Amino acid sequence: MSSSTDWPLWEVFVRSRRGLSHTHAGSLHAPDAEMALRNARDLYTRRSEGVSVWVVPSTEITASSPDEKDAFFEPAGDKPYRHPTFYEIPDGVKHL
Amino acid sequence: MTAALALGDDALVLSHRLGEWAGHAPVLEEEVALANIALDLLGQARTLLSSVGDEDELAFLREERSFRNVQLVEQPNGDFAHTIARQLYFSVYQHLLYGRLAAGEGQFAALAAKAVKEVAYHRDHAEQWVLRLGDGTAESHERMQRGLDALWRYTGELFEPVEGLDLDRQTLGDDWLAAVTSVVRRATLTLPTGPQSGGWAAGAGRQGLHTEPFGRMLAEMQHLHRSHPGASW
Amino acid sequence: MVAVTAGRTAQGVADAAEAGSEREAAAFDAAVAADERIEPRDWMPDAYRATLVRQMAQHAHSEIIGMQPEANWISRAPSLRRKAILMAKVQDEAGHGLYLYSAAETLGTSREELLDKLHAGRQRYSSIFNYPTLTWADVGAIGWLVDGAAITNQVPLCRCSYGPYARAMVRICKEESFHQRQGFELLLALSRGTPAQHAMAQDAVDRWWWPSLMMFGPPDDASSHSAQSMAWKIKRHSNDELRRRFVDICVPQAQALGLTLPDPDIRWNEEIGQHDYGEIDWTEFQEVLKGNGPCNDQRLAQRRTAHEEGAWVRDAAAVYADKQRARADGSGAEGTTTDAEATAHPVEATA
Numbered sequence: 001m002s003s004s005t006d007w008p009l010w011e012v013f014v015r016s017r018r019g020l021s022h023t024h025a026g027s028l029h030a031p032d033a034e035m036a037l038r039n040a041r042d043l044y045t046r047r048s049e050g051v052s053v054w055v056v057p058s059t060e061i062t063a064s065s066p067d068e069k070d071a072f073f074e075p076a077g078d079k080p081y082r083h084p085t086f087y088e089i090p091d092g093v094k095h096l
Numbered sequence: 097m098t099a100a101l102a103l104g105d106d107a108l109v110l111s112h113r114l115g116e117w118a119g120h121a122p123v124l125e126e127e128v129a130l131a132n133i134a135l136d137l138l139g140q141a142r143t144l145l146s147s148v149g150d151e152d153e154l155a156f157l158r159e160e161r162s163f164r165n166v167q168l169v170e171q172p173n174g175d176f177a178h179t180i181a182r183q184l185y186f187s188v189y190q191h192l193l194y195g196r197l198a199a200g201e202g203q204f205a206a207l208a209a210k211a212v213k214e215v216a217y218h219r220d221h222a223e224q225w226v227l228r229l230g231d232g233t234a235e236s237h238e239r240m241q242r243g244l245d246a247l248w249r250y251t252g253e254l255f256e257p258v259e260g261l262d263l264d265r266q267t268l269g270d271d272w273l274a275a276v277t278s279v280v281r282r283a284t285l286t287l288p289t290g291p292q293s294g295g296w297a298a299g300a301g302r303q304g305l306h307t308e309p310f311g312r313m314l315a316e317m318q319h320l321h322r323s324h325p326g327a328s329w
Numbered sequence: 330m331v332a333v334t335a336g337r338t339a340q341g342v343a344d345a346a347e348a349g350s351e352r353e354a355a356a357f358d359a360a361v362a363a364d365e366r367i368e369p370r371d372w373m374p375d376a377y378r379a380t381l382v383r384q385m386a387q388h389a390h391s392e393i394i395g396m397q398p399e400a401n402w403i404s405r406a407p408s409l410r411r412k413a414i415l416m417a418k419v420q421d422e423a424g425h426g427l428y429l430y431s432a433a434e435t436l437g438t439s440r441e442e443l444l445d446k447l448h449a450g451r452q453r454y455s456s457i458f459n460y461p462t463l464t465w466a467d468v469g470a471i472g473w474l475v476d477g478a479a480i481t482n483q484v485p486l487c488r489c490s491y492g493p494y495a496r497a498m499v500r501i502c503k504e505e506s507f508h509q510r511q512g513f514e515l516l517l518a519l520s521r522g523t524p525a526q527h528a529m530a531q532d533a534v535d536r537w538w539w540p541s542l543m544m545f546g547p548p549d550d551a552s553s554h555s556a557q558s559m560a561w562k563i564k565r566h567s568n569d570e571l572r573r574r575f576v577d578i579c580v581p582q583a584q585a586l587g588l589t590l591p592d593p594d595i596r597w598n599e600e601i602g603q604h605d606y607g608e609i610d611w612t613e614f615q616e617v618l619k620g621n622g623p624c625n626d627q628r629l630a631q632r633r634t635a636h637e638e639g640a641w642v643r644d645a646a647a648v649y650a651d652k653q654r655a656r657a658d659g660s661g662a663e664g665t666t667t668d669a670e671a672t673a674h675p676v677e678a679t680a
Contacts (some may be wrong), residue, residue, distance in 0.1 A: 031643075112404065127423035152409060156407070324522075327407075329408045
């Protein structure tokens with residue numbers, strides 16, 4: 001509202017070309033979403049790095065806590081049967 | 097020749113003015129935005145000037161009276177609102193103009209087809225800022241209004257005939273007025289009411305009559321190049 | 330493994346005790362030792378955080394103050410090609426400042442706070458930018474020497490232990506590769522040009538050479554932060570190592586330019602396979618650092634003025650956003666993401 005208020009921070013995601021997903025590129029300040037999008041275009045795609053841009057207020061991102069990383073991510077570590085390399089296939093079998 | 101110089105000089109001179117913001121913009125994000133616009137314009141200027149001669153000879157060795165740009169683009173930056181007012185007036189005009197040229201089959205069709213996309217962005221940038229400054233604080237509202245008012249008298253010349261540009265100036269002017277009016281209203285501002293050209297020479301940029309600040313701008317822009325005749329850089 | 334032991338200073342241990350988690354401190358040390366990246370929400374020693382904020386802030390400040398000496402020549406660039414290059418370069422510097430402030434913000438320090446410190450003279454920027462750009466050739470010398478020194482310094486930072494800083498540096502180094510080249514090319518054109526142009530180029534190199542060497546910071550035996558920063562892998566090589574590497578790079582390049590480096594003591598040292606160079610005037614370095622350089626006051630004053638004169642603009646946009654939010658609240662849904670694909674113009678237009 002006043003000069004003591006900094007513009008909010010936005011996280012910028014850029015799709016570098018069609019067929020790829022948006023990737024986090026960095027962040028910037030902007031007073032609102034419209035300006036954030038424009039600033040993102042100017043800042044993060046000035047060397048033709050993108051074909052599409054998302055901006056998200058940094059405060060709207062909920063992140064997993066590093067403290068919980070064991071509880072969050074370790075359980076996935078003992079389920080190798082989710083990966084194709086878990087399965088043995090006889091030599092010569094194709095298209096599998 | 098005349099038309100290429102008119103369009104090229106517009107782009108060159110406005111690019112130079114925007115370049116003067118480097119290191120002075122109100123916020124870092126805007127440093128980047130203004131430089132993008134300046135670079136687009138410089139690119140357009142180089143294409144246009146090169147189409148009729150040596151770009152550097154034309155930019156650095158012509159006298160003030162030989163420049164064909166409108167007076168609007170040579171006006172000093174003033175405060176940010178003043179610059180944005182200049183951007184609004186000019187980029188709406190340029191967007192409409194290039195849109196028409198791109199649709200036609202004249203000598204500028206190819207250039208205009210590329211430039212119209214750049215200029216759409218310049219126009220959007222100006223409109224976004226007019227909205228924010230007009231409908232922001234009391235101070236920004238007042239500054240924005242002052243900028244619009246001060247530059248209004250230079251807008252009439254945008255629609256003066258240019259030799260080699262075969263356009264319906266009347267509809268161009270009408271569309272421009274409608275677009276500018278719409279933005280100005282949404283920004284809670286008032287469309288200036290004075291004449292769109294004033295005094296004996298306002299509107300005569302296309303004939304090589306310019307305003308005092310332009311001479312100083314050129315002196316600065318040209319001095320180094322002129323100090324080393326024949327040198328290459 | 331030196332890093333592990335050196336990394337756990339008394340301060341580091343105290344921090345860990347305070348956080349009540351030896352386990353986290355050990356995880357931090359292990360990550361640094363294994364050359365893994367530390368990410369914003371990971372536990373880190375307070376001193377590591379403070380050092381990073383200080384270094385990233387100084388780096389960001391250098392980018393934006395560094396715009397000034399070069400922007401000084403945009404309006405006078407002697408050809409349209411050079412004008413475009415210079416504008417793009419100064420713009421990149423603003424962009425790099427933005428990347429770095431963003432990286433610093435991941436540690437919980439706002440850009441506003443850092444800018445306030447810069448404006449109050451409580452945080453530094455690279456002293457090199459306190460020297461004036463007196464002629465057009467200075468633009469070339471800055472590109473070749475100053476950016477060259479910066480790149481020598483920065484490339485190792487792409488492997489810095491702090492993730493956001495390392496990532497910002499990757500982007501910056503990629504973009505900066507043209508900065509040094511354009512400077513070299515500019516000087517080459519002058520050197521091969523008229524006698525007046527050649528003299529201009531030599532004069533610029535004479536003035537910028539020594540300050541460029543000073544950019545690597547004080548000699549190793551006098552550098553207060555170096556050892557700890559290297560242990561933490563915030564810094565990857567010592568000041569003197571990088572300085573000598575830079576001299577090695579510049580000597581043949583100066584020959585190619587047909588210009589002389591203003592140091593009669595530069596000569597090849599067979600024994601170490603590197604160049605020796607003359608004594609650096611550290612008194613000058615200290616003086617400029619203290620604020621007695623030719624442009625310290627001017628640079629800071631321009632930065633402050635731009636910031637102060639921009640306050641009403643920033644306020645206006647913030648107030649407008651508040652008004653828009655209030656209007657939207659009246660009608661319900663609030664969008665938090667904006668997809669460029671949904672807004673047909675103008676972001677798509679750049680594709």
